[in-house]
Amino acid sequence: MTGQGNSGIKPKHQRLVLLVIALVALVGAGLLAAWALRSQASYFYLPSEIVAEAPAPDQGVRLGGMVEAGSIQTAEDGITVNFIVGDGEARVPVSFTGIVPALFVEGSGVVAEGRMGADGTFVADNLLAKHDENYMPRELEGMSTEEVRAQVEATLE
Amino acid sequence: MIAEFGLVALWLAAALAGLQLVAGFFGMREGGEQVAALARPAALVQALLCGLSFLALIYLFATTDLSVKLVAANSHSAKPMIFKLAGTWGNHEGSMLLWITVMALAGGLIAALERRLPERTMLATLGAQGFLALGFYAFILFTSNPFERLPLPPVEGNGLNPLLQDIGQAFHPPNLYVGYVGLSVAFSFVVGALLTRQVTPEFARVMRPWVLGAWVFLTIGITAGSYWAYYELGWGGWWFWDPVENAALMPWLAATALLHSVSVLAARDALRAWTVMLGVVAFSMSMVGTFLVRSGILTSVHAFAVDPERGSFILMLLALYIGGALVLFATRAGTVAEGERFSILSREGALVVNNVALSAILGIVLLGTLYPLLTEAFDVRVSVGPPYFNPVAAIFFLPMLVVLAIGPLLRWRGDSFARIRIPVIILAAIAVVTLLAVWLLADIDLLPLLGLALAAMVAVGSVLPLRGRSLRRLPIAVWGMVIAHLGVAVALFGMAADTAFQQERLVAASVGDVIEDGPWQVELRSVKPVAGPNWTAIEADLGLTYKGAPAGEAKPQARSFWSPPTETSEVALVTRWNGQLYAALGNQAEDGRWQLRLWWKPFVTWIWYGGLLIALGGVLSIIGRVSGDLRRRVAARKIADRKADEEALAAGAGA
Numbered sequence: 145m146t147g148q149g150n151s152g153i154k155p156k157h158q159r160l161v162l163l164v165i166a167l168v169a170l171v172g173a174g175l176l177a178a179w180a181l182r183s184q185a186s187y188f189y190l191p192s193e194i195v196a197e198a199p200a201p202d203q204g205v206r207l208g209g210m211v212e213a214g215s216i217q218t219a220e221d222g223i224t225v226n227f228i229v230g231d232g233e234a235r236v237p238v239s240f241t242g243i244v245p246a247l248f249v250e251g252s253g254v255v256a257e258g259r260m261g262a263d264g265t266f267v268a269d270n271l272l273a274k275h276d277e278n279y280m281p282r283e284l285e286g287m288s289t290e291e292v293r294a295q296v297e298a299t300l301e
Numbered sequence: 302m303i304a305e306f307g308l309v310a311l312w313l314a315a316a317l318a319g320l321q322l323v324a325g326f327f328g329m330r331e332g333g334e335q336v337a338a339l340a341r342p343a344a345l346v347q348a349l350l351c352g353l354s355f356l357a358l359i360y361l362f363a364t365t366d367l368s369v370k371l372v373a374a375n376s377h378s379a380k381p382m383i384f385k386l387a388g389t390w391g392n393h394e395g396s397m398l399l400w401i402t403v404m405a406l407a408g409g410l411i412a413a414l415e416r417r418l419p420e421r422t423m424l425a426t427l428g429a430q431g432f433l434a435l436g437f438y439a440f441i442l443f444t445s446n447p448f449e450r451l452p453l454p455p456v457e458g459n460g461l462n463p464l465l466q467d468i469g470q471a472f473h474p475p476n477l478y479v480g481y482v483g484l485s486v487a488f489s490f491v492v493g494a495l496l497t498r499q500v501t502p503e504f505a506r507v508m509r510p511w512v513l514g515a516w517v518f519l520t521i522g523i524t525a526g527s528y529w530a531y532y533e534l535g536w537g538g539w540w541f542w543d544p545v546e547n548a549a550l551m552p553w554l555a556a557t558a559l560l561h562s563v564s565v566l567a568a569r570d571a572l573r574a575w576t577v578m579l580g581v582v583a584f585s586m587s588m589v590g591t592f593l594v595r596s597g598i599l600t601s602v603h604a605f606a607v608d609p610e611r612g613s614f615i616l617m618l619l620a621l622y623i624g625g626a627l628v629l630f631a632t633r634a635g636t637v638a639e640g641e642r643f644s645i646l647s648r649e650g651a652l653v654v655n656n657v658a659l660s661a662i663l664g665i666v667l668l669g670t671l672y673p674l675l676t677e678a679f680d681v682r683v684s685v686g687p688p689y690f691n692p693v694a695a696i697f698f699l700p701m702l703v704v705l706a707i708g709p710l711l712r713w714r715g716d717s718f719a720r721i722r723i724p725v726i727i728l729a730a731i732a733v734v735t736l737l738a739v740w741l742l743a744d745i746d747l748l749p750l751l752g753l754a755l756a757a758m759v760a761v762g763s764v765l766p767l768r769g770r771s772l773r774r775l776p777i778a779v780w781g782m783v784i785a786h787l788g789v790a791v792a793l794f795g796m797a798a799d800t801a802f803q804q805e806r807l808v809a810a811s812v813g814d815v816i817e818d819g820p821w822q823v824e825l826r827s828v829k830p831v832a833g834p835n836w837t838a839i840e841a842d843l844g845l846t847y848k849g850a851p852a853g854e855a856k857p858q859a860r861s862f863w864s865p866p867t868e869t870s871e872v873a874l875v876t877r878w879n880g881q882l883y884a885a886l887g888n889q890a891e892d893g894r895w896q897l898r899l900w901w902k903p904f905v906t907w908i909w910y911g912g913l914l915i916a917l918g919g920v921l922s923i924i925g926r927v928s929g930d931l932r933r934r935v936a937a938r939k940i941a942d943r944k945a946d947e948e949a950l951a952a953g954a955g956a
Binding site: 158159162165166169170172173174176177178180181184185186187188204206218221222223241242243244246247257270 | 683
């Protein structure tokens with residue numbers, strides 16, 4: 145009954161062998177995760193940061209700031225919106241094709257998920273706006289630029 | 302009056318948890334017989350009082366007693382009754398009360414029914430359960446009192462977040478809590494077994510229904526939560542790797558590993574220390590989940606209020622319980638003797654692969670979930686999403702599926718490859734043929750391609766254990782395994798098919814326009830306002846044609862709730878056996894056209910059917926195990942009775 149699988153291992157070492165296999169797999173998973181996190185995590189940028197040092201066009205990132213008043217424009221196709229996100233220091237044009245969240249309005253905070261295009265326009269796949277009075281994108285909390293913070297707080301009133 | 306009654310009942314229940322702790326831990330020592338007798342009654346009365354306290358809160362919500370702060374903040378008199386009741390646990394305080402109530406009821410159930418383990422182990426288990434409960438009572442009573450009164454009752458309540466005003470919400474959190482609490486019971490058994498050095502197959506058999514039960518509820522909770530996010534958020538996705546979803550997934554992964562290793566321990570007396578360790582990990586993951594969701598460290602629709610005091614309290618409990626259990630494990634693991642040995646090519650060997658792979662996936666999900674919190678400490682903000690989770694988890698998930706298809710064919714203890722060569726060749730052929738066929742016919746990504754191939758392999762592999770066995774005489778627990786494994790294949794097929802073949806159309810349409818989406822033709826017939834009990838909405842009327850034949854209509858809405866003022870997108874779903882049409886209505890453009898988002902999602906519903914099959918497999922397994930235990934107990938009693946009768950007869954004959 146006891147098959148050939150046993151032949152190479154001294155039985156008294158079985159526990160140790162199992163432990164080593166488990167540890168190797170878990171440490172391997174941990175290293176793999178650490179490596180993948182460094183390359184795949186999507187970094188959060190403020191407009192001034194993304195203008196100063198733009199990420200590679202294939203790198204997924206998040207851009208957070210305030211939707212500039214009077215900047216939202218709907219394109220010909222009726223489903224693409226172009227607007228400008230600013231933090232008081234820099235302004236970044238953003239293009240988004242899709243249904244915008246209900247609370248996406250001028251003068252309020254937004255987090256855009258997407259990529260920085262080579263032409264300086266941020267192409268967003270997804271927009272996160274304030275959900276309800278208890279929810280707002282986490283990245284907008286305690287941002288370093290005081291002005292953004294003040295504006296965000298103003299929209300929360 | 303009712304609020305005060307509820308609060309008093311809660312304090313008394315907390316005191317009884319303290320008594321249970323003392324009676325359990327002192328009772329298990331030499332000469333502690335007198336206090337030991339108090340442990341079971343304490344657990345029973347605690348369950349009763351805690352249940353009454355929870356009923357009191359339900360009553361306050363049902364009658365909308367606005368003098369209670371929690372009701373005023375979360376309810377509204379104009380809300381439908383079912384959502385008033387569901388509102389009881391649709392907030393932080395109420396959900397914690399629900400948690401502790403489920404925990405108390407579970408403790409009462411063990412105290413009343415469980416008599417198989419040595420009494421000392423039971424006392425240690427009840428003591429550990431009291432210790433856990435006491436922490437949660439302290440948390441509720443000191444930081445989250447649900448019965449707090451307002452000095453001046455408001456005229457009307459705040460209402461419940463409309464995203465939560467949904468029938469799914471009524472059942473989703475209780476489900477997950479039963480799951481979390483079930484793992485806490487398993488944890489208490491582990492502590493009891495470690496303290497009294499009784500890591501035995503009997504301990505595994507006692508713990509198994511609790512692990513299985515917790516796992517079934519977590520499975521249902523995750524399945525329902527995924528469907529809720531799918532149709533309520535209006536984004537068309539069914540899994541976002543959101544930290545809150547991960548908070549439920551991690552305990553599920555640990556529980557899945559635990560229920561497999563507990564089976565090895567029960568059947569073969571192997572993997573003793575590993576099972577004990579997994580018991581600790583599984584409960585730790587429920588605590589981590591609670592911490593992530595309840596501390597306000599994450600912001601989402603699940604995080605009710607940001608309160609650092611609560612976060613640090615839960616973190617303290619987490620450190621205390623997990624740290625304590627790990628110290629206990631470290632000091633006692635050496636005394637847990639090595640169990641029975643097995644060859645690598647055996648059922649046990651396959652289950653070890655399952656356990657290691659699940660643990661690795663658990664680690665990957667945990668790291669990905671915590672990474673943004675870690676980097677934030679260094680003032681770097683990142684988010685981690687599908688580009689990380691999908692490929693990295695798949696590296697362990699896909700090989701595990703291969704073992705899932707083959708493992709159940711292996712015998713316990715040791716097997717030879719020659720015996721299973723033919724089924725293995727058949728399974729491999731199915732996977733390769735599916736892979737090649739799909740690869741030649743469709744241009745899809747690698748992960749969904751592998752998913753489809755492995756789904757076919759697992760589907761066939763899961764029913765192979767039925768081969769050559771009498772279906773009517775097959776134990777129910779084996780049916781459970783077959784159905785749960787088949788559910789994995791069904792869910793995987795749904796995920797891969799939807800990912801690979803979904804077709805999305807995003808358009809701005811005028812009334813009268815016809816939009817094509819895959820096999821569907823969708824006509825925008827009209828857009829008009831409608832009103833509900835506590836909302837108004839804009840509703841689109843879509844006329845549908847499937848492959849040229851009329852296929853009914855769909856009415857997606859953009860809804861505005863007025864208390865609290867919130868807008869939601871109510872998507873329209875048209876379900877066929879082979880998939881779902883998903884329609885969401887957006888905003889009106891300046892020129893009068895309406896934004897419409899349409900998805901044709903082939904076989905997407907199979908994801909949730911698969912989840913339900915997995916849960917059904919778990920239920921059958923519980924029924925099989927518990928009825929087996931009962932039969933064994935009845936048989937043992939009959940033998941004992943007969944022996945007693947024979948002795949009486951013999952004594953009578955002798956007289």
